[in-house]
Every structure is written in C-alpha cells, then in structure tokens.
Amino acid sequence: MGTRTRLVGRHIATFGGVVFVSSIVFGALVWWAPGSPQRIDAGAQLDQGFWGWLLSFWLGLIQFDLGPSYRGIPVDQLLVKGAIKSLPLIVLSMILSVGGSLLAVAIMGTRASSSFPLVRTAIHSISLVPVFLLGYLAVVLFAVPPDGVFQALAAIAILAVGDGMLTDIFLGIDDEVDQLLDRDFVHSARLRGVPVGPTLARHLALPLAQIAADKMAYVVGGVLVIEKVLGIQGIGWMGYRAATHHDFLLLLAITVAVTSLVAASQLGVDLVRLATDPRTTPNVSGQEVG
C-alpha cells in the first residue's frame, strides 16, 4: 500500500510543479515583455520587483483574493463568472464527443470501422473544419441567436466536433476496441459465455480517460475561439479581452487557471490508472529476470 500512496503523492507533486513553474514562466513573460504592467499600469505594484509581484500573486491565489483587475473589478470574481460559463461548455462538449464516439463504435458494433469508409469519411470531413469556421457558419448560415440556450448548445456541439476532436476521439476508441476484441482473454470470455460487456468497459475506461485528457488542451483553445465568435462571456472571451486590453493580472490568473485545468485532467488520468490497473504498482516480491 505504501508504494501506491507514494505514487499518488508523486503525481500530485508533479501537478503542483507544473502549475507552479507555469505561473513563473507566464509571470516572467508578463513582467518583462514590452507592454508590461510597468507601462500600462504604472505605479501599481512596481516597487516590489518581479519576485515580490509573483509572491503577492501566489499569496492572492491561496487566499482567493487576487485584487482588482485593470478595470477595477476583482479578478477572482471575474474568474468565477467566466468559469461558470466556460466549464459547462468544456465538460459537456467532452461528454458529447466521447459519448457520440462510443455510440458510433457501438452501432458499428460487429465490424471494424474500416469497413465503413463512408462513415469514416463523414466523421473525418466534418471534424476537419476548424471551430471558428463552424462557429462562423452557425452564426452566418444558421443564424444562431446571440444569447440563450441555443447559443450554448451550438457552442457545445461545435466544440465536440471541430478541430478534429471527434475524429481523434472516435478513431482512438475504435482502435482501442479493435485491439481489445482481438485479445485472447476476450476470445476466451466469449467462448465460455461470460458476458464481455463488463470486460470491455473495464478495459476501455482508462484509454477513454487518457484520450479525453489529451484533448483537454485543444478544447480549452477551442473554448477561447468559440466564445469569441459567438460572444459568450466565458473565460476564453475574457482572456482574449484581457490580452487586448493589457489587463495582465487577469491574463496571468486565467492562464494559470487554464493550465491547472489541463494539468488536473492529466493528474486525474494518473489517479484513475493507479486505482484501476494493478500493474501500475510494482510487484513487491520483485520479478527475477531469466
């Protein structure tokens, strides 16, 4: 059990390290770049120097009080406001994409997807279209109303499909199912009449989580674009505006938040692997090699 706890600890430490170092990197960018707070926000926090400024940012992060943004609204308030709009988009589009792929694989069921060239081509070609184009088409051709449920639904659907999301997830799952169904223990289960469904589910859980986590960074990028195109005032939209208005404190906060979201999804996968796969913890007795 000790090794397992240690591994969990190591993964959490990695997560913390990624967020920590990322905040330093982005902080340095913000601090030393041309058009940095020195020029834009003259006077405020200048006397502390870089490390002092960063330290006060970290302290603020822990106390959840990051101080006012460029326009005077508290940064944490903005962050929460944006997250309420953006997180559902991210989560639901991920669920839609994974669920849709699973459904497609289940419907194809008896055959490998390679024997459905049309379906494959269709998925490929829809998914190839960039998110901004899909958003554009939604606005321009289908006249999605500027606010309300339809807009959110359109955004979720577009995120779930665009930028190659659907293709990557669908093909990833399809490939995984293909390999799984050719494993001997699945053959053995089928011959004995043991239901195969639970076996498949057990073995698909981890790859699914992995695929979804790998796509996380893309979805976050997509959120930025789709929020800008459709005018949804979520984190992406705010980040974009913060960048144009040189609201660097808000920008840093959003960047760190987004980075931790992506890193957290990877952490989640690591923890799922630790929890489900007995092979992750090394054999205590120590395998000898012949």
Add this chain to the structure above:
Amino acid sequence: MSDPILFTRDLWVRVHDPNGGGSPIAVVRGANIELQRGATTCLVGESGSGKTVLMRALLGISGARPGVTAGTAWARPDGSEFPVPLVGPRKRWRGRALPSLRPGWAGYVFQHPSHSLDPLLRVGDQVGASVTIAHSGLTPAAVKRRVLHWLETVHLPNPEAVAQLFPHELSGGMAQRVAIAIALATEPDLLVADEPTTGLDWSVRRDIVDLLGELCRARGMSLLLISHDFQVVEHIADQLYVMFRGELVEDGPRRAFFEPGPGSHPYTRELQARSRALEEGSSPPRLHLAEQPTSSGAGCVYAHRCPWIREPSPERSALGERCRSVRPPDFRPSSDHRVRCIAVGEPT
C-alpha cells in the same frame, strides 16, 4: 464405434489478400476433422500451417482479420447434432461463440498464458466468472468454494493465496495452470489447448501436458491439443491429425503413427525424425527450405520440401512431375488411417 463430439466436412478458411486485389488466400483447405468423445486428439504441424486458424474459426473466436469460410460443421454435445455456425475471421464482434450450445460447452487454453488472463481482474474472480456460467444462482461463498476447488484441481500450491493475485504476479507455469482452471470451471465437454507449453519452461512443460491428460481422463472430457512438438504428441495422443500448409495430410489413430506398419506421409516422418533426433542426440535431417512452394493449388502441398522428390530413390524416380501437378488422392492403409500422398498410395 465412432462417436464424434465435434466434426467438420470440407472446412475452408480463406483470408482476403491484405494488399487489396486478388482472390482470398486459403489458409485451411478442406479440413475433415472428427473429435472423438473422451479422447485426446492432436493436431500437429509447424507454425503458419493453419492449425490455430482452423480451430478458432470452428469455435467462432477468430480475430478481426478479414476472411471467409466455407464447409460445414456439427457438434454433438449429447447424441443430438447441432450445426455449428461457421464464422470467418471477418467481423470483430459476434456476440457469444457457439450460440446453439450451452455456454461453456467448449474451453480454450491459449498459447501465451499471460494473454489469456484479464490483467485487471484477480485470478479468483476470473475463475469465479466461469463457475457462475456452469452453475447459476450460487451464493458467493459457494462460488468461492468451487473456485478454490478448481485451483486445487490444477495443482496450484496454496489456492487461497493464488486466488487473490493478479495475473502479472504469476509465473508462466502458474498462469497456464490458472488459464486451464478458468477453462475447466465451466465444466466443458471439449477442451482445446493451443500450444499450451510453447512459452513455458522445459521443466514445466511435461507437468502441464500431464495435467491436461489426467484431467481429461478423469472427467471424460475430449481434448484437442494443437502442437508442433512430436514429443508432446507422442506422450498424450489417442488420435492424430497432421497439417501442412492448410491441408490435413495425414490422420489416424495412435498406433498408425507410433507402431511399425504401412506407410506414413513423408512430412510426418520428417517431424518424427526431428523429434527423435533431438531426444537421442543424433543429427536431425536437413531442412530444405530453399525452394518456394508452387503458388497454384495444384499438386501436393509438400512437394517442394519432399525428400522423396528431392533425392529420389530408384523406385521413386518417376514421382516428381506427378507430385507437383496432380493433387494427391487419399490413401487408406487401414479403415481409420488416411494418408494424402501418391507415393505412399502406390507402394513399389
């Protein structure tokens, strides 16, 4: 006298040419097999001869490879005949294998023990899943009792502890025993063991083969052992089928192979000579691999390697051309022994 539990008539398995065009390639050609009730049948041949493909297609557990089958097969679980739906290696998912028979009627022990165990489940749970197939509605305690019983049956030391292990914590020999226990726990009438000793230590090899033979005798179960090793076969077989490049070139009862008598197929002789040479420490016959087999279906499949054609003795000097162009007929030295060879059929 013959009471087959599973038999086939003219079974073909063809695999589509992977490079797209062309007609499918036959990897099993017109196999006639009868597995006798309660007997041990061995299917012998070198790797790539189609032994595994044949049995997997028959039991409906072939992989996701594109292919087609033809022919017929029946199973007789208890005297009454059921047609076995032949499924070629084409679809990746076909639901339960052998749907017309009771679940768990047949069991399969695979070549690599580590592949045939689900890496995410404890050994006990995997055996337990089989137990619940054979007896539905058991209490957890009863299932556990039976699981321990099966683990004991395959001579695993300390079954209680083994049941708690994950597959990656087992050694090769132990894993193969667990795989056998999993296959046995559905109380099958037929057990197919596909090269069960190949990946294992030499010292465990005989234990596993002995265990399989002993279990089948004790339970009146039919065993089909797929192997390339004549030492294994000689040790256990009641009935033999010899396969070469997709064709069954010889079959017959044990005595036809291991007692002096009328002729055997030259390929069978080659296999036997090799195995004997190793046992006795003498030099094995040389293998002639240089010549490529004829691509067309005509002629004997073994012609390109046959020593009787390569180094013809005076009495067999006329063979070469005929063997390469004429499909050899079946010759029956005795009622239950069949050899597919022109030379054996026409003794000089």
Add this chain to the structure above:
Amino acid sequence: MTLSSLWTQRHRQDQMGPVSVFGFGVLIGLVGLRIAAMFVDSSPRLGLQDEQLLPAMAGPSWDHLLGTDQLGRDLLLRMVDAVEAFFLPGLFACLVAALIAVPTGAIAGYWEGSKGAAVLRGLLTMISAWPRLVLVVVVVAIFTGSVRDPAAWAEVRLYLLGGLVGLSYIPQLGGAVSERVQHFRREQFVEAARAHGLSDRRILLWHILWANCRHLVLRHTCTLFGAFILVETSLSYLGDYGVPPPRPSWGNILAGVRHSVVHSRSLMASSDSWSPAGLWGGVEQAIQHGGLLGVLAPTIAIAVSIAGVLALAEHYARRDRP
C-alpha cells in the same frame, strides 16, 4: 507464406493509396500556390486596380473568376496571396518543433533513468499543459500588442506565431520520439546493437532516429503544419493577433465578408419556393450579389488544405507502423 507474414505485410503497404495521392496532391497544390503568390499582388489599395474601380461584392466573371470582395478586390488573387500567410511560417513552426523535440525526446528516451531525462520529461509535461491557442494569444498580445503599426510587424508576428505553435507542439513530437526510443530499449534491440559493438552515437542517430523515427517525425510535422493553418486562420478570423487586414489570409477574408453574408442569407431565404430551381435561384443570387463565394472559397480552401496535410500525416503513419 504464413498467415502472420501475410498480416504484417498488410501494415506495410508501401504503395500509394487514395489517401496518399490526395495528400501529395494537396501538398503540390499548396507549393504551387505559394510560388504563384510570389508573383501576385492582391492588395491594390481599395480596388484601385488598373485605375478602375471594381464593384464590391461582384459575382464571378471571366475577369474575376471568384468575383470581388467587399472592397472590390479580386477574390481569387487574394485567395492565392493568402497562402503566403501560413506557408513559410508553418514550415518554420515544423522546423522549430523538430529541431528541439527530436533531440530532447531522443535523449529523454535513450537515457531513460538519468536525472537529465527526468528534467526534460518534466519540461515536456509542463509545456503540454499549456493550451496552444491560449499560449499563442497571450504571447503575441504581450509582444506585439502594443505595436503602433501592426502591418509593419505582420511578418515578425507570423513567425512568432510559427515559433510558438512549434514550441507548443514539442511535447507531442518529443513524447512520441521518446516513447518510440523507450520502446526499443525495452525491446532489446538497442542492447543487442550495443552488444554487437556499435557505439551509442551510431545506435541513436542511425538505428533509432533515422531508421525508425523518420516517418514518425514526418507524420507529426504534417500534423503540426495542419495545426498551424488552423491557428493562423483562427486568429486572423478573430482579428487582433493574426494577419492584419490589408494583407490577405483565408481567415480574414472570411471575416471581411461576414457582414455582407448576412445579407446573402436573406437573399437565399427570400426565394421561398422549396423547388430545386427556386433554391438554386436563391443560391445564384447569393453568389452574384451576396458574396457567398467569399465564404465558400476560404472555407473549402481551409478544409481541403488541412485535410490534405492530415492525409499526408496518415500516409506517413501507415509507413511508420513498426
């Protein structure tokens, strides 16, 4: 021929399938367009071409095959010229990624257990946690956001964009390379080669990188190029951080005709008959007066380019199968 050897050959199909043909076709097309773009000047100020004012949003004609845009500029010329916006910067992105990621990945994979490899792997993990688009927006905003004359900085900004996209792709490429290298280390052939008397340098450069990672790197480079097209057009469409307006980009062409197209939709909708002829009439009207081509041309161009580049990636992925 045994069954298994049949099977391995399937994965080694070296001949060109339709996917490869499509991929190479698009690649040749893009190269052709890039060369053509060198001889095209598509941004005569506000349509004052040949001293005559072209009508804005004109439909296709023989002089202007795709019609004109909202400022009366020839759409075809702009479409061709727009290739400049992503072609070389995209290659630059590939170069940056390959030059950094391949050595990093190889070292991290080959000297698996060492401290340096652990640090490198940590760096890769960190970069992979930075969402690409967010990173690009932030950095571009910081570095060129305050520049007075964006047009003059356009070139620099595009290469900065390329560098950033390349940088953000390093974890993927580096991870793939290091995974491949690790796989071989576990598969013994590296140890076998060393026992055979080969030097580490030769094993790493020739046996691993050249013989086994070539197709892998090419495949990822193609994917990266596609990703760059995506980022560039997205940002140009959104404005502010992409190609600044007088210069054409497929993204900002789309953005430019956005408002007129709302009009075109009403044109299409106005033909309220559901008969094919009526519908076609609406579409025709939209093409002639509403700048529908201004939407369709960049849309198709973007989709086909990305599809082609990804098809090329697929081509190399097939050759890569070990």
Add this chain to the structure above:
Amino acid sequence: MSAQNASSSLVLQAKGLSHRFPGGVAAVNGVDLEIREGEVVGLVGESGSGKTTLGKLLLHIIPPDTGRVAFEGQDLAELSPRERRRTRSRMQMIYQTAAASLNPGLTVGQHLEETVRLHRPEDAHRADALVDETLTAFRLNGKRALHPSQLSGGEQRRVVVARSLLPRPSLLVADEPTAGLDASVKADVIDLLRNARGGRTAFLFISHELDVVRYVADRVLVMYRGRIVECMPAAALDPRDTEVDHHPYTERLLSAAFKATRRVESPMIRPTEDLFKAGCSYRAACHRTEPDDPSWSRCSQHTPDLIPLRAGHRVSCHVVAPSPTEAS
C-alpha cells in the same frame, strides 16, 4: 564436439561474478567459469535462474557488481569503452527474441552490411559480395531487401545468427537461440550454430531445453538461483540414464523429459528461513532432504561447494557430494 583439451587456450575466464538487481535479489551469485577455445558450454536452468544475466555479465554488457572477467587474457573492466567496443567483434551475443534484437526499420542487407563495415573493415571494399555470400550460406537468398517483420521466425533467427557470426567471433553467447521455434526450424538453427566457423568459435549455449543442450554442448552447467549447482560432460545429461548421480535440481529437470525413466514430483515449496542468507538455496524444494533429516542442518547453514564426483563432473550438494572435509 571438439574434445575438451587442456592444452587449448582459455578464451574466457570469470571469477566470482555477482550481480544484484535493484530490488536486492541476487541474479548471479559468485560464479566461476572458464571457456576454452572452440568449446561449447551449455547453461541450463529454469527462467529466473539468472542464466541470461550471467551471459551478459560475461560479455560485460552488464558490469558485474563483484568479480572479474578476462577475455583472451584482458580484463574487460579495465578497458576503455572504445577498446571494449572493439573487442566485441570477437565476442558476440545472440539474444533470446530474434525479432526484438533486430532493428525493425532496417533491411536484412543493411544489418549485415553494417556489421561488415564495423567489424571487418579489411573486407569493406567487397561488403556487397560478402553479404550475398553470407545470405547464401544461411539460406536467406532473396531476403536481402526485406525488413525483419517480413520474415518468418526461423528466418529472423538465421539473420541474427548470421550477423553475430560475420565478425568471426572467438566467443558467442547464445541466449535461448531456439526458444519459441518449431521443432523443425529449431534443428535447423542448431545445425547452423554447430557448423559455425568449423568449430573454432567457443559457445556459451543458454537454454532451458535439456535435449537441445545435450545435443549441442560438450560440457553442461546447471544454474539455480544465481549459482552453478552442477557441472558435467554433456553425455551425463541423459534422462534415461539412472546410473549417474546428479544434483537434486538437475534430477528434477531431467525427470521433466517425456522419455524420463524416473519421475521426481514437482516441488511443494516449503516455507523456509531466508534462502539467500546462508545454506543451499535449493533446500526449500529439494526431494533429497527434509527438515527432519540429519543432513538438514548442513543444508541450511553451509552453502555447498562444487565437489568433484568424477572426472569433469562436479556437484554442489551436501547430500549427493558431501565435501571431504565435512565427511571426515
């Protein structure tokens, strides 16, 4: 079957080799070994006994924790990495899985050409012809432009053998060169190895298949848990011969042959005190002794030495070969 000739020179001499895995288990524990020119030494034992590790230690692919290896009189540990690389042309290794030890991205021809350029620079000008000759000799004609995955298991194995024999080594460590092969192909590979270089190459032939080892080797070593427990002429390794005394572990191995005349039950491992501290490491599974026997105290306290039973046959067992000092 070149006779063991005392006058022929030593190719390899190893003294007190030990190696521990990071987990702390000793893979190889104090092994002494000498291989003479042209001699074929068989090394048998079950998987996990440390056979492969010993093979790698001998060639300095893994540096030993303790002990020295002298190859043709040179201490391998004292050579610089570059010099050691140069020595490798005279000592080669065949790995257990042929498919995994070939580079999947290179063709058969590229593998062999590289070897010629590297180890036979004097033949570099006719590398092409030499490769063709080799391919013919190993019956691989027409396979030159193929990748390893396009070859059958036996062909892959032949490529590996060809590659390791091309540098004309004086020592070849062959790790399970026949594992996983069909009986027919197995015999083929064995023949290729035996006929290699007209008997001038010394072999360490590692295998768990006793019949193969008996056929190939002049002298056989039996390894159990990192120790050599028996050393005998190959002819003594006969499952049908009950006259010759063996180490209990060898007895069990021999009884696993299908033609064996006596059968030793597979062991029920007895719970014993730490096996690795002292005493015979086989005592937990041994059928020759029980914890109640008078000999048990010796087995559990003293690690047995290799004691000569007769000429060329040494056994490390207190029961079968009691050491003369203790017996007295």
